[in-house]
Amino acid sequence: MAYVRRRIGGALLVLVLAFIAAYILLAALPGDAVLARYGNPDLGLTAAQLAEIRAAYGADRPQLVQFFETAGSFLRGDLGYSIQSGAAVSALLAEALPSTLTLAALGLVSAVALAVAIAITATHPGLRGHRAARALRNLLRGLPPLMVSLPVFWIGIVLIQVFSFQLGLVPVLNAGPIESLILPVATLAIPIAAPLAQVLIRSIDEVLAQPFVSVARARGATNTWLLSRTVARNAVLPALTMAGLLFGELVGGAVVTEAVFGRMGVGQLTAQAVAARDTPVLLAVVVISTVVFVLINLVVDLLYPVLDARLRRSDAAAPTRRAAVAVR
Amino acid sequence: MSAQTLTPSGAPAGSGAPARAPRLSALRPGVVLSALVLLTALAWALLPGVFTAQSPTASVGASLQAPSAEFWFGTDATGRDVFARVVHGASHSITAAVVAVAVGLVVGTTLGVIAGSVGGFVEEALMRLVDMLLAIPGLLLSLSVVILLGFGTTNAAIAVGITSIATFARLSRSRVISVRRSEYVEAAFGSGGTLPAILWRHILPNSAAPVIALAALQLGSAILQISTLGFLGYGAPPPTPEWGLLIAEGRDYVATAWWLTLLPGLVVAAVVLATNRLSSAIGQGESA
């Protein structure tokens, strides 16, 4: 229980730190939300009219006063209104969050599936023998770096051009809920799968190079058995760390996909709010993403000891030896 | 493009390799090719004038011409030679990628290794700081940093680098912890080794592989992230011929002038692949 309490304390600390850091960062940017909205030449307001509006928003008060007021209303659960559009921040999030979470979750699942498929095929010992097989192996190993060497927006635009506009397979805008997810999920999954596959391949290689594997193989263990039992279990740890990290990135980083596919999501919301210096929206995004991040990490951390026996310090037996013993 | 020009020279070099000692198996054609790709990129960065006579910032012909013998990569929306822009862009992009990775690697790994090996309160404090960095969406962080520092290639690189600090820190910490708890490190502690010595002798070398893999990947992805900043309108001001920006600015022409994004994109892909190939070869060489 002490562990859980410490974890929650840590999480709250992170939340407070992130909130303060984000507020300072946003306050330091040139221009503010009121200016961004009402200083736009399209409105043709005079300097005096602008000053009146600023006073109405309280944007002319000292930063510290504004900070405590904002922090206070957040504590009361009041996220406030977007200054740019006047929409309630909670309404904006209610619209953006489910869309992004769906996209991110599907993207991550597809990415993991893709990464595992690539990694297992690329490290499959069966691919060491034949010349063509080895070529395939090298091609697969070259795939992850290739996948991250294409900008996401470019992948998205090309996927749309080819699959939607030219081949007419999937509509982009104005499509059903499932159809409209196909290309965005693919766009998101490709670059996310790459680092995962990379880490998986490295880890599997490392494990395969360890002595117990040859011992196991010498004793007649099949490749599939080896992969699923020992290798995968050892390799999944760093991959899981990566995945935990990446999900947070996905939530905020879906911006490009959302921009290309005209989806409303947290990423898009963030990018627009930064351009508009829309502090209430941005602080809410920071709070939400911190909560999501803390939760995901809690899950990953709790799974750590389960997955890596080496962390169970009470267990004296080293994993290498145990694995070797297990083979017998 | 560079991959194509290098193919003939790559093949003969490769055929000689297997005859050497097994230790040199790293010198396979792929590695030689990768080295040549990187050397070409470096040469572009250092001596762009040797590779193209055209100015990267001046209109040299009609706009949006397809690739031809005169303009290898065609011309862009204002009639500039795309090949010249790619060649001159090498220095911007390579510097930017190196700066970005350096920021993330140095700061992140330092934090992670200290946290992982010292432990206790220090670890707790550092990791909360890292958590905070991770919790604030990277997008918000990098856009804000660009707006704060001002628009430009180096500032964009720093912004991108900052977002990767946390990733490096967490990865290196998790590696340090798992290496630290392995038998041989415990044995080293048991035989009276000091922390710095063990850190240097055992923990660092054995924690490095995934961090290096990440750094290698990050090199390429830094160029792409800078490109994404360009896509969102936070790139370097014109006429900077930075690679990521070339791709970002050419994207509106995907249907009408594919060469604007595709050819610079292939150059970036070739360089990223080459970096990767070399880093994995170096990794293998070290562990052999």
Place this chain on the structure above:
Amino acid sequence: MPSVSRRSALALGLGLPALMTLASCGNGSSGSDGAAAGEPQQGGTLTYLEPQTWTTLYPPAGGFYPNGGLINNLTDRLLYQNPETLALEPWIATALPEVNEDATEYTFTLREGASYSDGTLIDAENVVKNFDLYGIGDPERALTVSEAINNYDHGEVVDATTVKFFFSAPSPGFPQAVSTINSGLLSSATLDRSGEQFGPGNAADLIASGPFVVSAEEIGTQITLAVREDYDWAPASLGHEGRAYLDEIVYLVASESSVRVGTVTSNQAHIARQIDAPDEAQFEADGLVLYAAPTNGVNNSLSFRFRDPALEDIATRQALIAAIDRQAIVDTLFTANYPLATGALGAKALGYVDTSEHYAHDPALAATLLDEAGWVAGADGTRAKDGAPLTLTFNEALPQPRSREVVTLIQEQLAELGIDVQLLPGDQATQDAARAEPGKVQVYHSMVARSDYDVIKSQFSSDNRNALLNGHPDGTVGDEELDALFAQIASTPDEEGRAEASAAAQAHLAEQALILPLFEEPQVYGHVDAVQGFSTESVARPSFYDTWLAG
């Protein structure tokens, strides 16, 4: 062994451009050509693509095109400005207003029977309430005053169908102002809302009297308008009476230009706004139509901020005008839909005067003028005077087409004469903050769309957009005469007087070399040919009342 993988990687790489070439040639697959115009058909849902999402439906803040594109189809106005002739015609008012001698009192008679979509009538009390808000604003509720209404004092209900507006000074632009989307009429309950309540998430609760009403909204991505069956008060000069032809209009946001274009060319949507010049060619294919509407206001132009030390000398400004090759810019970046500007205003704009003789391209003259002004070429080629280099910062006009590329070309052209051009990088908020601060931007790239004589005042007067930064934040004004000329346009009661005042202001701008007009900026729409009867209002916002879908 790796050579195999290399070759296949190469093949993969080369396959892509081949595919893309195929993609770029394979256009015109939508060649169902038979949708020739015939009798308008009722019904159908039109999909319309906007590059950005709307931000508010408060009419005075509707200048932003995504806002205006909605407000124009949701609201009615007292008067209708015919987009062809720019003449004012009756709409909710049964006739043009009666006006007193010095244009400080306007009396409108309202038509009977026009109602808001919640059933309340458009009566005198409601109309007065509208203009008391639009003419004065309410900073407490963050509701701004309308830029188009000058010198408003108050409105009075004369009887149920007669209203009278009073002004503290002549306000000859008022009749045109009531015809713009900034004066869209709203129900009394809607006018009581706060600024926040005009924002996204509230669209369906905003009650107006137009041919369409908001039926559904998804924040940030789409908004759906449904036809109002009992609508029966369209301006007489429109193609038909009664309800609009379309049943529904779906506005979708598609910010990526290539996606917007591709969605229409592949027949997945009907019409898109903001087709970039390089994409226009794609609409030459069968089954596709390009629609370029003039914006009838101040042209897309460069304003030289003459109070900045670098541009104080008229010779320097004249040198810039002579050095910049506008024709090359238009030829390189734009199409025939972007005609070279011949003066401060668009050729169809009210009060237009041709001042093109002031804008001749002559690099040799430019060099001479720069020498005369004391700018001497330094070691690095950049000219300098008293040790200060001739460095000019241009803003990036983010809403304007290809501003970045325009400045890039100018950068190149001016570099040849030893003038260093910098583009102020940054998003809209950064640009807006820098715009009003002396010393940040020397050359300001912008345009304004509004078809009234007042538009030139809106753009340049120091109490409006202040494009020349004639007025500094400390309250000082550099060129009082210029401000007086603009004030004249907005306060002369009669039409001829206003035209003369406008001509005088344009002459002053040209003679003092204060601006360089680049081109007449259109709004370019691309649509499939099933869309019939599409038109735009006087500054090119879409009007869907007469639009119908064939086939």
